[in-house]
Amino acid sequence: MLSLSNLPTPACLIDKVKMQNNIARLSTHIGSLGCRIRPHVKTHKSVEITQAIFEGGNASGITVSTLKEAKHFFAHGYKDVLYAVGIVPSKLEDVAQLLNQGCHLTIILDSVDMATRVVDSASAFGCIFPVMIELDTDGHRSGADPQGQEIINIANVLHQSEHTELKGVMTHAGESYNCFSHEEQRTIARQERDLSILAANRIRQQGIECAEVSIGSTPTAFAIDDLTGITEVRAGVYVLFDLVMAGLQVCKNENIAMSVLASVIGHQQHKDWVITDAGWMAMSRDRGTASHPVDQGYGLVCTVEGKVKADFIIADANQEHGILQHRNGSSETAISSFPLASKLRILPNHACSTAAQYDHFFLVENDTVLAELSTISGW
Ligand SMILES: Cc1ncc(COP(=O)(O)O)c(C=O)c1O
Known part of the structure; x- marks a missing residue:
């Protein structure tokens, strides 16, 4: 059995007990709110760590940040995959290949223009692309306004095409990384939840199905106190944690x-x-x-x-x-x-x-x- 003194340096260590405790902490919290975690594997990109997350309970499906991750994890048996970085048509061929191999891969986008481009390109691949609309609930990065007309127009474009299927809406409350107290994090978490549900309901009012409402970041996942109306919570860094998360308490x-x-x-x-x-x-x-x-x-x-x-x-x-x-x-x-x-x-x-x-x-x-x-x- 190797010990630390045998390892060459620098080396990256993962403390098993701490990792398992972190996994259990979020699993217990999200489970107690009657919801599931879709872990973001971009943090570690490791099949073994992902396996530990699933053994920890309350996880279903994974989130990835690259198509390489999608392919790698699919090859290791993870079939339900959300590719949570905005799609461009040039990547659809790779997405189609995974779909045709039996991977349930969902893509995201946040504009009518991109939805139209995806729909126009999609017919070439002979498959139906599952799509989620990315929302911006806190002005942090990308995503469409949950209260604006754009999401309704995107939903209509995707709904009317026989090559795309609108699966739902998703957001990532990145603004939570600027919140240094639990109260502030809870405010952002509730906003993330409420605006996502509002967006889904606005789409449903058009007579368009919007089954999934996916939210999450590590600070908001821990801060949220009620997940009624949310179908899954995505989080990544909670498995290992780091000094930024410790700095945010x-x-x-x-x-x-x-x-x-x-x-x-x-x-x-x-x-x-x-x-x-x-x-x-x-x-x-x-x-x-x-x-x-x-x-x-x-x-x-x-x-x-x-x-x-x-x-x-x-x-x-x-x-x-x-x-x-x-x-x-x-x-x-x-x-x-x-x-x-x-x-x-x-x-x-x-x-x-x-x-x-x-x-x-x-x-x-x-x-x-x-x-x-x-x-x-x-x-
Ligand atoms: C779309 C999306 N979902 C979920 C996460 C997970 O966030 P965290 O690492 O804070 O758990 C990220 C992280 O960047 C993300 O970009």
């Missing part, structure tokens, strides 16, 4: 299941810097906590056993060098805490970005390496 640092194992490769005595072999290639360039009340640099430092050392962060990073420094006011020096050639762990700002830097993870329990997990990248 959605979890604690101790719940973060992903960490990067690094080695101390040098000391700069006069500056009290500890140089590690985990630079931004190992951590990612994501500085998601930069705008938070507590800026965690490129990551928060832990002992090799995983105990958070709240006074130490990776303050700066180059491609393969991380510069570990103490925060102002720390009573310990960095160099005395992290001897040369010793190992440490670093919690990531954004689990999805850090995961994307690796082609495999190590599933660990305490010091023991239980398994190597595969992941995919690219489009």
